[in-house]
Amino acid sequence: MNSFEPHITVATVVEQDGRLLFVREHQDGELVLNQPAGHVEFGEDLMQAAYRETLEETAWQVEVTDLLGWYIFQPFKGAGVYYRACFVARPLKHDPRQKLDRGIEEAVWLTPQELSALQAEHRSPLVARCVSDYLSGRRLPLDSIYQHPWPLQQG
Template sequence: MSTIWKPHVVVATVLEEDNKYLLVEESVDEKRVLNQPAGHLEPGESLKDAAIRETLEETGRVVSIDYLIGIYLMCSEDFQNTFLRFCFKGKILSYDEDHKLDDDIIRTHWMSKKNLTQQQKKPRSSLVMKAIQDYEKGNKYSLTLLHTDHYYV
């Protein structure tokens, strides 16, 4: 019997205030990179709830999710890993500056798109900038596109 191929499902949240974006600086393979608050979907979790959870874990901010910006598929160069990334637009409801961030998060930054492109620290992937570009273009998809069914046949 062959193994069923499964992509890694990840979520990300774009948070923008005054033309600046909230990004996390994280350590990946001993390199510092910039990313939206993002992470893997956990068993039994809705995509929206995963985005809310990951944003809190990585930034200390409680958010609401307004809409879906886009769905992106990305393969690693060696085709060993494929990521299906759901990117949302969020709104900050509250901030707990004493919240302990995930271990791989170094700090958070508010950055303009221009500053992000001029940083020595690079975006984790091309999808970081693509999500910002799609947000700025006005990509806006209803959350009703997403349905979570907890029953398996």
């Protein structure tokens, strides 16, 4: 039996005035578009990770309001498998002085039509799928996720 190490990631769909928040980031020497997203860190719950990644990549503080869904993606046979928990969040406050994460070129607000016209730049098919699910009205309650409390660290 083959085992593998899954990649647990989070992403957020953030809307303001009919535009959605994305990042232009470097991947394999190219600029690509993605939702604010990244890996969950040890000791972090999924919603904390979504908040942190959005803040680090866009300089926007957000309120995570809903779970959009779980998305599983393998870029090619033999590649790692990514398990993405995508959340819906509303923007609260932007800090234009905050430096963005390494690899992030800029945060951009795009209409769904603008995003669609840039499909060749999407980091993965999950970018469009998450937007499609969001626009269809999909929302799952946050309490559909249960995380048992992390044990206290022993000193």
